[in-house]
Amino acid sequence: MLLTTTLLFYVFSAVLLLSALLVITARNPVYSALYLVLAFFNAAALFLLLGAEFLGLILILVYVGAVMVLFLFVVMMLDINLTRLKEGFLRYLPLGLAVAIVGVLEMVSVFWVAPLGRVPAPGPIPADADNTRALGQLLYTHYLYPFEIAAVILLVAIIAAIALTLRRRPDTKSQAVGRQVAVAVKDRLRMVDLRGPRQ
Amino acid sequence: MHELLTAPWWPPVWALIKIIFVLVPLLLGVAYLTLAERKVIGYIQIRIGPNRVGFRGVLQPIADALKLLFKEVLIPANANRFLFLAAPVLAFVPAMLVWAAVPFGPDVAISNMNAGLLYVLAIAGLGVYGIIIAGWASNSKYAFLGAMRAAAQLVAYEIAMGFALVGVLMLAQTLNLSKIVEAQAGSGFWSWYWLPLFPFFLVYFISGVAETNRAPFDVAEGESEIVAGFHVEYSGMGFALFFLAEYANMIFVSILTTVLFLGGWYPPFQIAPFTWVPGLVWLLLKTAFLLYVFLWIRATFPRYRYDQIMRLGWKVFIPITIAWIVVVGVALETPLRAVLR
Numbered sequence: 001m002l003l004t005t006t007l008l009f010y011v012f013s014a015v016l017l018l019s020a021l022l023v024i025t026a027r028n029p030v031y032s033a034l035y036l037v038l039a040f041f042n043a044a045a046l047f048l049l050l051g052a053e054f055l056g057l058i059l060i061l062v063y064v065g066a067v068m069v070l071f072l073f074v075v076m077m078l079d080i081n082l083t084r085l086k087e088g089f090l091r092y093l094p095l096g097l098a099v100a101i102v103g104v105l106e107m108v109s110v111f112w113v114a115p116l117g118r119v120p121a122p123g124p125i126p127a128d129a130d131n132t133r134a135l136g137q138l139l140y141t142h143y144l145y146p147f148e149i150a151a152v153i154l155l156v157a158i159i160a161a162i163a164l165t166l167r168r169r170p171d172t173k174s175q176a177v178g179r180q181v182a183v184a185v186k187d188r189l190r191m192v193d194l195r196g197p198r199q
Numbered sequence: 200m201h202e203l204l205t206a207p208w209w210p211p212v213w214a215l216i217k218i219i220f221v222l223v224p225l226l227l228g229v230a231y232l233t234l235a236e237r238k239v240i241g242y243i244q245i246r247i248g249p250n251r252v253g254f255r256g257v258l259q260p261i262a263d264a265l266k267l268l269f270k271e272v273l274i275p276a277n278a279n280r281f282l283f284l285a286a287p288v289l290a291f292v293p294a295m296l297v298w299a300a301v302p303f304g305p306d307v308a309i310s311n312m313n314a315g316l317l318y319v320l321a322i323a324g325l326g327v328y329g330i331i332i333a334g335w336a337s338n339s340k341y342a343f344l345g346a347m348r349a350a351a352q353l354v355a356y357e358i359a360m361g362f363a364l365v366g367v368l369m370l371a372q373t374l375n376l377s378k379i380v381e382a383q384a385g386s387g388f389w390s391w392y393w394l395p396l397f398p399f400f401l402v403y404f405i406s407g408v409a410e411t412n413r414a415p416f417d418v419a420e421g422e423s424e425i426v427a428g429f430h431v432e433y434s435g436m437g438f439a440l441f442f443l444a445e446y447a448n449m450i451f452v453s454i455l456t457t458v459l460f461l462g463g464w465y466p467p468f469q470i471a472p473f474t475w476v477p478g479l480v481w482l483l484l485k486t487a488f489l490l491y492v493f494l495w496i497r498a499t500f501p502r503y504r505y506d507q508i509m510r511l512g513w514k515v516f517i518p519i520t521i522a523w524i525v526v527v528g529v530a531l532e533t534p535l536r537a538v539l540r
Contacts, residue, residue: 030282060322070350
């Protein structure tokens with residue numbers, strides 16, 4: 001059983017890393033987006049192997065089911081010229097490599113000082129463990145304030161994004177549905193007596 | 200017998216047997232749902248419907264399937280060949296995968312998983328990839344317009360759908376679909392969740408109609424505007440896979456509405472003649488009724504205009520569901536809690 005789990009871990013990790021690499025090397029941006037979807041799936045599978053079914057399924061639900069759909073939506077709408085996209089590759093390569101090296105060095109220094117190994121390994125997971133319930137209880141009791149603050153930050157981001165793109169266009173033909181529903185027969189219909197005076 | 204059950208190869212084989220026992224009746228159900236649709240809409244429009252193949256047309260779905268199997272699979276000249284062929288599969292596979300969590304009775308499911316509701320919601324949202332990729336890979340403006348419409352519609356209605364499920368969660372206190380049904384046990388149809396969660400019941404079912412791209416929300420296909428939408432370039436089995444996925448999703452939305460809001464396998468009255476009927480029959484009867492409602496809606500209402508669909512999803516359903524979540528939350532803090540749980 002343990003052997004199968006370890007084997008599956010390596011398979012999913014390998015596919016995850018490969019698809020992550022393909023995201024940045026694929027020529028076609030639509031392919032890149034689809035490789036990212038594959039990467040998310042493998043990450044979700046890794047969560048499931050850990051017994052964290054809530055995190056795994058939410059990853060698929062939010063990132064694959066909603067975020068990447070909108071991403072694909074935008075990528076497909078753009079008329080991307082593939083040859084022009086590749087033109088500046090060599091010019092930007094040194095800069096990109098420098099940023100990558102700095103990032104790797106920073107991560108290494110952080111993990112050198114505070115190794116992740118300090119977290120005690122989880123004990124055997126009981127068969128009836130309810131990951132969702134445990135997470136919910138922690139989030140709404142112990143971590144209530146951080147959770148609420150995160151929610152407020154997200155709300156601010158939503159409002160900011162809408163405010164940035166909102167513009168009133170008085171010339172568009174839009175309908176006020178409330179007024180449409182509120183009309184009565186006498187507002188729209190006038191009965192006319194078409195019979196002329198009797199001869 | 201005991202040795203068989205403990206053998207290491209037995210669990211995967213048993214899972215395979217269960218999958219066959221679910222998927223074969225499902226695909227037969229899909230075939231006969233197409234016939235039922237043509238017959239029901241026929242009678243509603245005072246026609247007879249298909250009546251030539253077999254006795255009163257009962258073999259019509261088989262004739263359709265054979266016809267589609269032998270049709271040539273056409274690939275447009277400028278299409279992206281790989282994605283064009285992969286798209287129908289990507290639409291069909293999630294439509295089958297969701298059935299892994301559907302409970303058919305107490306402890307009768309392919310996998311009676313703890314996070315069943317979450318699994319169902321996550322996998323059901325994947326079907327849109329088949330539609331978007333089909334629209335893009337076809338390299339046709341009609342297909343592309345259909346795909347864009349489908350993507351926007353799915354994202355809009357999935358939110359309302361998710362909120363409607365939050366209400367079920369609040370009452371049942373579990374994500375396990377079998378336990379959600381068992382939480383609705385009691386005196387009969389008024390202890391099912393459709394009554395305390397009536398707005399969620401309506402929002403969920405209507406969102407289900409919208410998510411499966413069925414009339415009156417079928418603008419992704421919209422024959423009169425964009426020919427046939429995302430699958431306009433498909434023929435033969437590619438086209439058939441899209442249809443199998445759509446009808447399987449219809450059956451799935453109906454059975455899930457039954458499980459979540461209509462008491463699953465429980466009879467409507469806890470008295471003698473009703474309790475004699477097995478639970479599976481009740482489950483399928485309720486599902487069949489909801490499927491009939493799908494067809495009834497299609498035969499009755501004209502197609503929504505696109506901006507009205509978006510308005511209904513974002514500005515009507517989402518506020519209604521949020522408001523009712525608050526109502527349910529408050530009710531659970533009052534003495535009503537004992538009645539609701």
